[in-house]
Amino acid sequence: MKKITRRQALSMSAGAATAIGLTSACSSSSSSKPAVVPAGGAAASGAPGASGASGAAKAITPVDEVFEGRRIQISLDTSGHHTGGHHLPAMPSVRVDGVELHLMPNADGSWITVVNHYETFPDPLTAARAAVRDLQGAILVPLGANGDPA
Structure with missing residues (x-):
């Protein structure tokens, strides 16, 4: 009777684990997830400012509030600074005490x-509030300023 080597056993185990992982990933992606509905009412498609199921663009609600003593301002940046080109949707411009807070969208919205x-975080306002809490009173330094305050 031929014995299998440790390398062969590990190879078979890795192959089986990969097959199980792919099977579970395929089955979980086909399951229906509840749609995320932003304040504007359109279903979220994952891309900022992208069209939802109704075809209307997700609205970025302008915000100007004071949270834990810090001023948070959110507006839609249509100047092209955040768009990266003409084909990408406009991104929200988020400022904490007048300094830009860099936000990044994820594929899941x-x-x-x-x-x-x-x-x-589910939306830019929640992300900005969490950033204020994480800063714990520290001054937000602009991205790309190499540590030098603006």
């Missing part, structure tokens, strides 16, 4: 900030 890359 959630957002992350430059202050905290490890937690996702």
Whole structure:
């Protein structure tokens, strides 16, 4: 009787684990997930400013509020600074005490900030509030300023 080597056993185990992982990934992606509905009412498609199921663009609601003593301002940046070109949708411009807070959209419609890359947030306002909490009173330094305050 031929014995299998340790390398062959590991190879078969890895192949089986990969097959199980792919099967579970395919079955979970085909399951229906509830649609995320932003304040504007259109279903979220994952891209910022992208059209939802109704065809209307997701609205970025302008915000100007004071949260924990810090001023948060959110507006739609249509100047092209955040769009990266003519073919991409406009992104929200988020400022904390007048300094830009860099936000990044995820494919699932959630957002992350430059202050905290490890937690996702459902909308730019929630992300900005979390950044204010994470800063704990520290001054937000503009992205790309190499540590020099503006």
